[in-house]
Amino acid sequence: MSAECFSVKLPVQPSSATWAWFAGLYEGQGSVVYHRSARHRARLQIRSTDEELTRLVHARIGGTVFGPYNYRYRDGIARKAFWVWVSDGLDPGDVAAEMWPWLSARRRRRFQDFSIGPQDDLPLNAGEAAVDAGLA
Secondary structure, eight states: OOOEEEEEOOSSOOOHHHHHHHHHHHHHHEEEEEEGGGTTEEEEEEEESOHHHHHHHHHHHOEEEEEEEOOBOTTSOBOOOEEEEEOTTSOHHHHHHHHGGGOOHHHHHHHHHTTOSOSSOOOOOHHHHHHHTTOO
16 A cells, blocks of 8 residues: 655644644654755654544644555564654744643753754643652
């Protein structure tokens, strides 16, 4: 099965609730990477075996969805197909800034490692501070 690509820019700015939802999803399944073919730009991505989830991110946030990808690894066993949502067409810094209030300190630092998003960290709440200190 060949991979397909779906891309769209949203005409309407996502709501605060949508950004909070997306931040939670990204916190659990997202990553930030440098992509050589994208002119060495950082981009955000979410890889999932749930096609509906990647399509929902695409519909609510924008970006691009690639997939399905089917792989057979060295052991010869075929793995479950997966899709990848990427922030292509969106500014990763803008996306990070919208998610910032809901991101953990670890994710914020990762964005800052890539010079994405606000460089002045927001104060951590008590739960984040405990996790950051290794107490939770």
